[in-house]
Amino acid sequence: xxxxxxxxxxxxxxxxxxxxxxxxxxxxxxxxxxxxxxxxxxxxxxxxxxxxxxxxxxxxxxxxxxxxxxxxxxxxxxxxxxxxxxxxxxxxxxxxxxxxxxxxxxxxxxxxxxxxxxxxxxxxxxxxxxxxxxxxxxxxxxxxxxxxxxxxxxxxxxxxxxxxxxxxxxxxxxxxxxxxxxxxxxxxxxxxxxxxxxxxxxxxxxxxxxxxxxxxxxxxxxxxxxxxxxxxxxxxxxxxxxxxxxxxxxxxxxxxxxxxxxxxxxxxxxxxxxxxxxxxxxxxxxxxxxxxxxxxxxxxxxxxxxxxxxxxxxxxxxxxxxxxxxxxxxxxxxxxxxx
Amino acid sequence: xxxxxxxxxxxxxxxxxxxxxxxxxxxxxxxxxxxxxxxxxxxxxxxxxxxxxxxxxxxxxxxxxxxxxxxxxxxxxxxxxxxxxxxxxxxxxxxxxxxxxxxxxxxxxxxxxxxxxxxxxxxxxxxxxxxxxxxxxxxxxxxxxxxxxxxxxxxxxxxxxxxxxxxxxxxxxxxxxxxxxxxxxxxxxxxxxxxxxxxxxxxxxxxxxxxxxxxxxxxxxxxxxxxxxxxxxxxxxxxxxxxxxxxxxxxxxxxxxxxxxxxxxxxxxxxxxxxxxxxxxxxxxxxxxxxxxxxxxxxxxxxxxxxxxxxxxxxxxxxxxxxxxxxxxxxxxxxxxxxxxxxxxxxxxxx
Numbered sequence: 143x144x145x146x147x148x149x150x151x152x153x154x155x156x157x158x159x160x161x162x163x164x165x166x167x168x169x170x171x172x173x174x175x176x177x178x179x180x181x182x183x184x185x186x187x188x189x190x191x192x193x194x195x196x197x198x199x200x201x202x203x204x205x206x207x208x209x210x211x212x213x214x215x216x217x218x219x220x221x222x223x224x225x226x227x228x229x230x231x232x233x234x235x236x237x238x239x240x241x242x243x244x245x246x247x248x249x250x251x252x253x254x255x256x257x258x259x260x261x262x263x264x265x266x267x268x269x270x271x272x273x274x275x276x277x278x279x280x281x282x283x284x285x286x287x288x289x290x291x292x293x294x295x296x297x298x299x300x301x302x303x304x305x306x307x308x309x310x311x312x313x314x315x316x317x318x319x320x321x322x323x324x325x326x327x328x329x330x331x332x333x334x335x336x337x338x339x340x341x342x343x344x345x346x347x348x349x350x351x352x353x354x355x356x357x358x359x360x361x362x363x364x365x366x367x368x369x370x371x372x373x374x375x376x377x378x379x380x381x382x383x384x385x386x387x388x389x390x391x392x393x394x395x396x397x398x399x400x401x402x403x404x405x406x407x408x409x410x411x412x413x414x415x416x417x418x419x420x421x422x423x424x425x426x427x428x429x430x431x432x433x434x435x436x437x438x439x440x441x442x443x444x445x446x447x448x449x450x451x452x453x454x455x456x457x458x459x460x461x462x463x464x465x466x467x468x469x470x471x472x473x474x475x476x477x478x479x480x481x
Numbered sequence: 482x483x484x485x486x487x488x489x490x491x492x493x494x495x496x497x498x499x500x501x502x503x504x505x506x507x508x509x510x511x512x513x514x515x516x517x518x519x520x521x522x523x524x525x526x527x528x529x530x531x532x533x534x535x536x537x538x539x540x541x542x543x544x545x546x547x548x549x550x551x552x553x554x555x556x557x558x559x560x561x562x563x564x565x566x567x568x569x570x571x572x573x574x575x576x577x578x579x580x581x582x583x584x585x586x587x588x589x590x591x592x593x594x595x596x597x598x599x600x601x602x603x604x605x606x607x608x609x610x611x612x613x614x615x616x617x618x619x620x621x622x623x624x625x626x627x628x629x630x631x632x633x634x635x636x637x638x639x640x641x642x643x644x645x646x647x648x649x650x651x652x653x654x655x656x657x658x659x660x661x662x663x664x665x666x667x668x669x670x671x672x673x674x675x676x677x678x679x680x681x682x683x684x685x686x687x688x689x690x691x692x693x694x695x696x697x698x699x700x701x702x703x704x705x706x707x708x709x710x711x712x713x714x715x716x717x718x719x720x721x722x723x724x725x726x727x728x729x730x731x732x733x734x735x736x737x738x739x740x741x742x743x744x745x746x747x748x749x750x751x752x753x754x755x756x757x758x759x760x761x762x763x764x765x766x767x768x769x770x771x772x773x774x775x776x777x778x779x780x781x782x783x784x785x786x787x788x789x790x791x792x793x794x795x796x797x798x799x800x801x802x803x804x805x806x807x808x809x810x811x812x813x814x815x816x817x818x819x820x821x822x823x824x825x826x827x828x829x830x831x832x
Contacts, residue, residue, distance in 0.1 A: 162741045169737035181736050182657030189650035192706035197672050203683035276509050287510050289819045290517050296815050298765030300783045301808045305520045318539035408678045411767045429678050436682050437772050448682045455679040
């Protein structure tokens with residue numbers, strides 16, 4: 143075979159054999175000591191150690207950070223301050239007016255995130271649904287078209303942001319096209335309102351392919367004979383959509399909606415590169431507040447950052463619980479509906 | 482042939498001519514094509530432009546450069562211009578030299594014939610030209626090779642470790658019945674609900690305590706145990722018949738050998754899916770590397786792009802070339818494996 147003669151294949155084959163033999167000696171000894179079913183612990187051990195050190199331990203430390211003050215990183219050097227970090231975050235003259243708050247940026251970030259999540263998810267799910275319906279029609283080259291809408295999902299957030307920054311810059315493609323139509327150029331990312339619009343637009347552009355795919359899978363799982371029966375009953379297209387497609391697609395729609403919300407609440411990467419949170423704080427979101435407070439400012443306030451991330455964690459937990467509840471109820475109902 | 486093509490494109494619900502909904506469908510798809518690929522294509526085209534062409538407004542669609550010609554009697558190629566002559570005619574001439582506002586120009590075919598042209602009366606002659614220098618110069622000017630290597634190293638090593646650790650865990654959770662197995666599975670799956678964004682500060686502490694700040698390992702280790710990977714592989718390994726494993730035990734094979742020689746090769750399709758995901762995650766990762774790696778010689782491509790877009794606002798030509806190189810591997814993977822990725826995501830709901 144050609145593969146065995148290539149030096150790379152030969153090297154990797156011998157590396158694999160060596161790894162097999164080297165690990166086999168201690169594993170065989172362990173197997174003799176602990177017995178066969180319990181050797182399973184040895185196989186899950188690496189995963190559990192990593193999860194323990196980098197996921198479960200951090201959750202515990204997160205609480206300790208949130209309850210301590212100072213600028214030290216080492217937990218033992220940090221003085222206990224109780225709920226002071228939370229008090230700082232939540233101290234406001236008037237919650238509806240961020241400028242009266244101790245940490246006005248935090249509240250601006252909270253409101254921006256809420257606004258972003260609602261607008262972005264509503265528009266993105268609608269667009270994904272429309273796109274999935276279009277892709278589900280009998281069209282030529284469906285695989286290709288599906289790929290077209292999915293491609294941006296694979297791009298890195300930094301690349302996505304730079305692609306659009308290049309289009310939106312003052313002498314960019316969009317302004318050139320507007321100039322061709324006789325309009326004056328607009329500094330898209332320097333105007334608070336437009337910057338927010340483009341942040342929403344770009345994040346929909348980058349992520350809608352993923353949700354389209356999930357909805358398309360749901361559409362394709364709907365049995366075709368239901369539509370044939372509807373056609374025999376001379377049901378209008380709208381009736382077919384509202385009585386067959388929408389109810390049967392509901393489980394997927396809920397998944398997409400909640401998943402989209404969970405991701406939108408954590409928005410950071412693309413926006414950070416595209417606008418840097420600006421102009422002013424027009425596109426500053428919660429994760430950026432955590433990043434700036436804990437890692438980017440001259441005085442690193444780890445306690446405040448940890449407290450803010452716990453606030454974020456609570457909102458994510460609520461969203462996840464809603465999802466679990468809705469999907470479970472739907473599954474029970476769905477079971478009845480189909481029969 | 483065009484007839485067949487037309488019939489192929491207009492194929493509808495079986496019979497009849499395409500109705501207005503079909504036209505609407507294709508209009509929507511074409512608009513999608515333009516919106517999804519347009520900006521990317523624009524970026525790739527722009528990355529081949531010279532700084533002068535990038536500054537031009539309105540910009541040209543294709544990369545153009547100043548046309549040049551070799552003229553007898555001159556050492557260097559001379560730039561070409563379309564000049565308006567005093568007699569009213571327009572000719573393509575090469576600039577021999579220029580003093581102030583007046584240029585001495587020659588006809589490339591007849592170098593003896595000289596013209597004096599006011600520089601207001603001429604337009605540079607543009608020719609389609611790829612400014613490949615944007616791509617070659619970034620390696621010399623910006624340590625681009627270092628960033629590329631860091632990204633490749635993190636992506637390759639992290640993916641290998643992810644595959645190994647997750648496959649081991651999935652093997653144990655699908656093929657053994659030990660006490661506490663279901664608890665372990667639940668524990669691993671439950672970490673799906675703990676996004677990395679909420680444990681940034683403590684993870685920074687842990688990585689710092691382990692001495693992995695500004696080390697590529699500090700980026701690699703924290704995310705190698707992915708619950709999605711374990712779940713994906715376990716579901717696949719459950720379909721491998723236990724008889725195969727029992728037969729190997731009869732032959733006195735050790736458990737590790739069974740895992741390495743039987744279960745791993747048989748799980749190749751699921752491993753491939755996880756490998757694709759892992760490569761994407763790692764290559765595109767941004768927030769965690771941004772926190773761990775602060776020294777520029779440890780930057781990944783994503784971090785370098787982010788740093789440069791702040792500094793190089795006047796050097797878009799390099800920034801664009803770097804961006805195109807960064808999106809190249811992902812685009813190649815997409816072009817080759819589009820079907821596998823999309824069906825994998827549709828089946829598992831993972832990204």
